[in-house]
Amino acid sequence: MEKFIDHCCEKCTHTKETPCKDFIRCCVEGPICHEDPACVAKRKAIIEKVAINDQFVIC
C-alpha cells in the first residue's frame, strides 16, 4: 500500500466502481470496515513518510 487508494488487504473493496462511503475517513483513521493492526500500520507508514510535523494530520 503506497497510496491511500491502494487496498490494504483483500477485505478492502473501495474502487471507483465499488465505492465505500467511509473512504475519506478510512484513509487516515482506517481501516474502518475491519480490524487489522497490519492495515493500520500501512496507513500510518504513508502518513509518516510525508508528515512534516506532529500537527500535520487533521482528523
Place this chain on the structure above:
Amino acid sequence: MYEKHLMICGATGCLSSGSQAVEEALIKELKKHKIKDKFRLVMGGCPGFCEVGPIIVVYPDEVFYCRLKPKHMAEVVEKHLLEGEIVEHLLYKGPDTEAPARFFDTIPFYAKQKFNVLRNSGIIDPESIDEYIMRGGYRAFSRALAMEPAEICEEVKSAGLRGRGGAGFSTGLKWEFTLNASGQKKYVVCNADEGDPGAFMDRSILEGDPHAILEGMLICARATGANEGYVYCRAEYPLAIKRLKIAIDKAEEYGLLGEKILGYDFNFKINIKEGAGAFVCGEETALLASIEGKRGMPRPRPPFPAQSGLFGKPTTINNVETLANIPLIVKEGGAAEFASVGTEGSKGTKVFALAGKIRNTGLCEVPMGITVREIIYDVGGGIKGGRKFKAVQAGGPSGGCIPAEQLDLPIDYDSLNKAGAIMGSGGLVVMDERTCMVDLARYFLSFTQKESCGKCTPCREGTKRMLEILNRITEGEGKLKDLDVLDSMAYSIKDSSLCGLGQTCPNPVLSTIRYFRNEYEEHITDKFCRAGVCKPLFNYRIDADKCTGCTVCAKACPVNAISGEKKKPHEINLDLCTNCGNCIEKCRFDSIIIEPVGREADVSN
C-alpha cells in the same frame, strides 16, 4: 522515513526569482554527499513572503531560509542537514527584527496573519491528493454527501461567507437561488480569471492547494444539484492549470469525481476552460459566454446565472478564494468557527496581494476587520526606502484609493465601500509620496478603457473621453471645469453601464478626486506635478547646499545632463534632462528637488 522535509516555494513568484535553480543545486549537493534519500524535497505552494524569495522551509525544525541562491545550497546541506546547525546568514533579517528570525513565530510579516485559505500552501505537496486528505481534505465533502442540499446552503449562509471575487454577495444565498431553480442540468463554475494588476491571490491558491478548490466545487454541486463544473482560468497561469489538471486526474482516480461518488447518487465532473486573458471575462456573464465559445461579452441581468447561466442552465459562479473557504465551513462545526473570525458584516479571513511601494511584497491572509495601518506597517513592513505612505489602491482598477488619513479604517466590505473603495478580489497597491494620484487614476482608467469589450456605449465611449481629459491634465493642458466633467461622466458611466467593469471603472478617478483634489488642481492651475511623475509638469534641480558632489547622479544620468566637479555641487542641464528620475532615485542626500517648470521655488515639502 525522511530525516527532514525541505519545502521549496515552487509558486510562480519564487520560480521567477530562481527557485528552480536553487532546487537543482540542492539536489546536486545531496547527491554529492550521497544523502538524497534521507531528505524529502517538495516544490510546494507559496508561503506568501514573495519579497524574500526564493524560500525554503526546513521541517520539522521550522527554519525559514530566504533570498536563496544556488551557491547557498552547499552550506545548507553541510551545516544544517549534516551537522544540525542553522545557517544564520540565510535567515530572515529586516528592519523590523532585532535578530535573524527563524519562522512564523518570529517573522513580523506572519505575526498578524491567520491561515484559513492558505492553510496548506507551502505545507503539502500540491500534486499529492494523499497529503490533502491527511490535512483533513475531502472530509467536508464526505459530510456534505450525507446532508440535504438545503442544509448545506443553510450552513454556508449561517457562516456569513461573502463572495471573495469583489461584489461580496452572500455565497449561501447564491447557492440557494441555484438550488431552487428548476432544471435537471445545472453547473458550477469557478471563476479563476484573476485580472487585476498586482493581484495573484487566486493563482497562489490554485498553485498551492488545488484540491481545496475541487472540494469547494464538489460541495457546491451537492448543495445546488449540479452535475458538471468548469474552472475558467486564464492561460497565463500555466502552473495553476497544470496542478489543477493533476488534481482532477487524482480525484477521478480516487472516485471523488465521476459517477456515483462514494456510493451516493451524486455525479460530478470538472472541466478546465483556459481563458485568453481578457479582463472583462472576470465578469460572470462574459465568462459564461467565453466558456460557451462565444466572444467574452457581458449580457444584461436578469436573468441571473442562478436562473439561466451556462448554456442557459442554472449556474453557480464562485471565485477561487470563496470556494477554498467552503471545506472549512462545511466540516463538522466549521460554520461557527468560520463566523467567529472577522466583523459583524464580514466574516472570516481575506487574502491580499501586497504590491507597489511596500517593503514586504507578497501574499497575506488576515482576519476581516484588520486596519489598513496594520496591513501596511505590521504585515507589509511599511514603505520602501523609508518614504511616507500616501495611499493604497484597494480592489484594483475597479476599486478606489484609501488615503493616509484613513489608515485606521477597518478592512471589511462595508467600511471599504463607505470610503469609496471596494474589497475587490484583494489586490492592494501601496503608494508613497512619489506617486502621482492623477497619473494613477489615468493608469487604471487606461487599463479599463483598453479592456472594455465595447458592447455598451457608456463604457466604450465614456472611458475614452474620461481618459482624454486625464491625459490632458497630466500634460498640463487641463482646465478646472474638467474636474466637474470627470465627476459627472463618472457617475453617468457607473449608472448606465451594462456590467461590473463599466459600473466600477470610474472609481479610481472618483476616489482620487475625492481625496486628492488638490493634486488635480495643482496639475491644472500651477502646471505642477509634485510627485515628479507627469514629465511636462516638473523639472529636477540640484540643491547646492545639500549636494556633496559624490557624482552618483551624474553617473546614473543616461543623457549626461548632470555635470560638476567631484566633491562640489553639481548642476542639471534642463535642455538635456529627460526627467527620467534616475538621479533622484540614486541620490542619498535628498539634494534633487522637484520643482514647477519655469520657477525656482523650493517645494520639496
